[in-house]
Amino acid sequence: MDLGLLVLRLLLAALLFGHGTQKLLGWFGGAGIAGTAAVFERWGFVPGSRLVVLAALTELAGAASIATGLLTPGGCALVIGTMAVAAAATAGNGFWAQQGGCEVPFCYGALAVVLAVTGPGSWSLDAALGLSGLAGPVWGAAALAVGLLAAGVPLAARARVLRARA
Numbered sequence: 001m002d003l004g005l006l007v008l009r010l011l012l013a014a015l016l017f018g019h020g021t022q023k024l025l026g027w028f029g030g031a032g033i034a035g036t037a038a039v040f041e042r043w044g045f046v047p048g049s050r051l052v053v054l055a056a057l058t059e060l061a062g063a064a065s066i067a068t069g070l071l072t073p074g075g076c077a078l079v080i081g082t083m084a085v086a087a088a089a090t091a092g093n094g095f096w097a098q099q100g101g102c103e104v105p106f107c108y109g110a111l112a113v114v115l116a117v118t119g120p121g122s123w124s125l126d127a128a129l130g131l132s133g134l135a136g137p138v139w140g141a142a143a144l145a146v147g148l149l150a151a152g153v154p155l156a157a158r159a160r161v162l163r164a165r166a
Helices: 002-025 032-042 048-068 072-093 103-118 136-164
Strands: none
Touching: 002 032, 002 048, 002 103, 032 048, 048 072, 048 103, 072 103, 072 136, 103 136
């Protein structure tokens, strides 16, 4: 089980690292800050450049927490919140990524919920530091709640921008 959790954590963290550096640095075929900011602004997230940096740094911080298994519920909450925002922005295209839908952010966020519930396993900094109690249904629910509450801030601002455009 611990090996499976380690593999899950490292794979999700690697995907989040790629996701964040596409925005921030243009790596892995990403558009970088300027290109991603144009997409963010089209979606109603303004100012685009600042929000791109915030989203990318949040994804990278969540990836670091998940990869190391340090303060796992907090890192999962970061990922849940960021992915909830991304899913909301792309949900109008349907679910499947092939059609530009919310499949990818939904899956990343769902995996973060799973890790918040199960915990990072014994091969983690949480375990090494005696923080193994930071797992279970209560911690999973807390990570989900904090992530979704945090997502409400940019989503409310986006709703105001989109209403003003209409």
